Amino acid sequence: TPGSIVWAAVITIFFLSPDTEFSGSGLGKKSNINYKELFYNYKRVLVTKWKSKHIEEIVAKINNYVFGAAQTSTIDADHEDHTDAINRAMAVLDIDTDDKLVDSAPVIVAAAA
Numbered sequence: 001t002p003g004s005i006v007w008a009a010v011i012t013i014f015f016l017s018p019d020t021e022f023s024g025s026g027l028g029k030k031s032n033i034n035y036k037e038l039f040y041n042y043k044r045v046l047v048t049k050w051k052s053k054h055i056e057e058i059v060a061k062i063n064n065y066v067f068g069a070a071q072t073s074t075i076d077a078d079h080e081d082h083t084d085a086i087n088r089a090m091a092v093l094d095i096d097t098d099d100k101l102v103d104s105a106p107v108i109v110a111a112a113a
Helices: 002-016 035-048 053-070 083-100
Strands: none
Touching: 002 035
């Protein structure tokens, strides 16, 4: 999903930064990177561009890397595929929920290396 892809990207940026705390404010203590803003901006782009050719190619590469050749269709001729409709609905719900939950972000602390 867009949220999990964006989370992985932002947490990677955090791990590569000089920050050792991930505060509820979303602002990196040493780097001043606004992780919360970064997350919401990246997610908004992915959700709005999810069906673009470029994003579909990136997602296909991620899926291939993560799941390998084991991907097979579980949809048979007797059932309709509602995946796209469900994904669109979930994306809208994610954006609405994210905007309401901004102030209640949990604090994550990384161990110093």
